[in-house]
Amino acid sequence: MDSLNLTVAETLPQRINVTKVVSYDVPELIKSLHELGGIEEGKTPTLDDILWLIEDWAKDDFNQKTLDDLIFQDENGEEL
Numbered sequence: 001m002d003s004l005n006l007t008v009a010e011t012l013p014q015r016i017n018v019t020k021v022v023s024y025d026v027p028e029l030i031k032s033l034h035e036l037g038g039i040e041e042g043k044t045p046t047l048d049d050i051l052w053l054i055e056d057w058a059k060d061d062f063n064q065k066t067l068d069d070l071i072f073q074d075e076n077g078e079e080l
Contacts, residue, residue, distance in 0.1 A: 013075055
């Protein structure tokens, strides 16, 4: 049994990182900020304004019952 565990431990990664990448279109974010009244029309939003909106949208994007498009990588960044 110990030799089996040693063999499995040698072939498995020490860590598996799971990520999901979601991209947000900055012009669309700026448009939404203006529509929501978060930024006056004609005013250029700051990076903080944009990140605030992304945080709000990300809550919805990551709070799904199913997670599609997950990326699995070992501790060296190699995709599994």
